[in-house]
Amino acid sequence: MTSAAHDDRTADRTADRAADRAADDDLCLRPATELAALVRAREVSARELLEAHLTRIERVDPQVNAIVTLDVEGARAAADAADAALAAGEEVGPLHGLPVAHKDTHATGGMRTTWGSPLHADTVPARDELVVERLRLAGAVRVGKTNVPEFAAGSHTFNTLFGATHNPWRHGLSAGGSSGGAAAALAAGLVPLAEGSDMGGSLRNPAAFCNVVGLRPTPGRVPTWPAAMGWSTLSVQGPMGRTVADVALTLSAIAGPDPRVPISLSDDPAGFAAALPEDLRGLRVAWAPDLGGLVPVDPAIPAVLRGVLPVLESLGATVEEACPDLREADEVFGTLRAWLFEATFGDVVRRSPEQVKAAIRGNASVGAALTGADVARAELAHTRLHERVVRFFDTHDVLLAPTTQVLPFPVEQEYPAEVAGVPQADYLGWMRSCTLVSATGCPALSLPGGFTDDGLPVGLQMVAAPRADRRLLEMAHAVEQATGHGRRRPPL
Template sequence: MYDEIAFRPAREMADMLRRREISARELLAAHLARIATVNPAINAVVTLSADRALEEAAAADERLASGAPVGPLHGLPMAHKDTHDTAGIRTTYGSPFLTGNVPDRDELVIERLRAAGAITIGKTNVPEFAAGSHTFNPVFGATLNPYDTTRSAGGSSGGAAAALAAGLHALADGSDMGGSLRNPASFNNVVGLRPSPGRVPTYPAPLGWSTLSVQGPMARDVADTALLLSVMAGPDPRSPIALDTPGREFAAPLDRDLTGLRVAWTPDLGGAFQAERAVLEVLAPAVRVFEELGCRVEETAPDLTGADEVFRTLRAWTFESAYGHLLDADPQRLKASLAWNIEEGRKLAGPDIARAERLRTEIFHRVREFFEHYDVLLLPVSQVVPFDARLEYPADIDGVPQATYLDWMRSAYHITVTGGPALSVPAGFTPEGLPVGLQIVGPHRADRFVLEVGHAFEQATGFGRRRPPLS
């Protein structure tokens, strides 16, 4: 019974709670049972706040019984990414510097989830300071992929995605700079949306005007992802880039006829990256689904010349700003790739940042013009299938060496530079049973449109309904 309940869509769980077919305490018990049974095999939930969650579930049942109004996530258990500050619950960022860190307040995204009725059950694992697309750190170790526990769960929202796939929670929050919502969604056969910058406002944020990193939703299907976005999104005066559109825009049904849609498909962004043959073999039939849905599909791509320089420059500058003081305090306590990225930031001068911003502006306008001719862009989420979890990152892609921990994720971080919304949706499996995701990219601020396209693809294929063997 517990397993059956834990894998229902969040929308169904919320309806069951409102109809009093199940109590919040029973729903919580189902998820805690899954965590006790499954989490030791994958290490996705790294801090558990079961006693507090039981108190919150009891209060949720009492509120519902009283007839008081309840939020759209009322009674739904959630574990939060361990880079999101949670009042009274340990938040480590996967770093030895913060093993005893217990924030005294929730950050904005957690405020919104809890105000909507979500019950906090704990925290999900991350790479150290969310640096990298493979989730491991010296505090908690590695998170493993539920579809093959010898493989990576991706990152940096790897614990969140693995927990979704394994039925440990039905909704998950995350963040994305270079693919940290999209890559783990692809690796774990779930859905992850990198929203437009400002769609989900962040606070506190030391670099409040920065648009490189965003927060966003993950779920096991697109409709649940949209439900969570409806809670996360909306204006807030504490964020200088917050968009004014209310979150409720995303709560409406996502049904859309794709007939006549102008679809661009690219396996490599015009030679900007190389994807493994195994990835492209899965995605080829997935792209044909759009033709069956009445779309006009053409292999082409926008010109993203300069995207690599833009991303690496702005990322290094951001990392030095955020973590340079830790490198100075004790360089041996930071993983080598993170220290390298900070050092790269220290090599930058004002003209380097200015050049990156000019290049990014040029890319924005080329992409804007591209979307005058095409409605949506399709490409791989990740250039590789889930790789050996003992590695920090793939050493090569079909024999082509990958020099740094960033190289193998160009398919995601080049899209980051465009500023457009990007959705990772399940697109099939390799013969070995490893998940592969399709990346759906839309025009500037077209978040809802991207969700509608992903929903139509999902309904036509059903790949997201395949559960991992440990279920």
């Protein structure tokens, strides 16, 4: 063979590999709704879809560190079973054949679940918890687990077992947390859908940092089981996706009542998967750039988000600056969170304090010092807060605010020491744009809201009345379609 012929063949092989990679990447970046339809129509097999994502995980995840446990053979067996079910004409679920990665604080039967803690480095649960089980029954193919901060405490994803998850938009910056691995995996095209949990912003904060969509549903919409404190409304589980429709589709699979969960809501979850309208005419929008003056915000964030407002007005929405009275929300969230941490982690802290990070020890100690009177005051304030929020949504359809108070920060920082020049006393202070909303019990969603001049994503937090999850998804979808910010992909 001549040197020229050899060079031609080498160039042909290189071009073929590049074409294959481009085809795989295109598949990996399509919406989950499109992929579900392709698999159901047998235009793409579940195995082909899985292999495309496994190839991308192998190539991209070393830069991101989003997926910390991977079960290639188990996923291939599940994908092959999904294809066989379709070939046999069996009825299949709404997520049939779609790869999914589960948050590493959610128990997966037969797969390592570490909670980001050295205490559980080798823990393999015997069974799935409810959210994992529901995704499996809906046909999703389990690929692995996504990275979390230790015991999901904090909105920055790092731990001593696996290190930090990097933001796909800029290596070296935080992907947020605690569902940071999930958000980074979605943004990087490693999986088409994911799930997480949210107490103080853990679905919304990483969605904002990574330019994806994260929904904190109304408490009880997605029942959590098993749960140590089944009556608590502070922590919820929910879906994440690259589009609002993907989030709605996933919600249709994981929502719905469960008799073991006392706060679970009885609505039929199938309605969440129905087509979402795009009409904004008559929408009454409240814009709260600093949540009524309660939170400091990096000025770059509202500067970006204000660009959304004229778009909404041009499509028939009315916008005014307004915010419900959230002044008691700090007391509610702080007290009930500390109480929950003592109940959940108090014994662990007392047994193995040296193996639990300082932030968790501190929260549990605050909880241990609470009195009955403290908790009673918080519950009374919680009730007043709920009543004020309900009245607010009598005259407004949606509240818009920044999801985060800061832009993505270096992964070496545990948390921002200051926000807009205001010192932060602890790792919770910079998350108050989300924690104040958590205390209300309202469904809240982070939507891609635009980009700074140097290319960092900014999240728009959308909040609706309690239990108005479907209406929130409709409004978010309409805004998403009008702005198009979620269609932009990171320069990996």
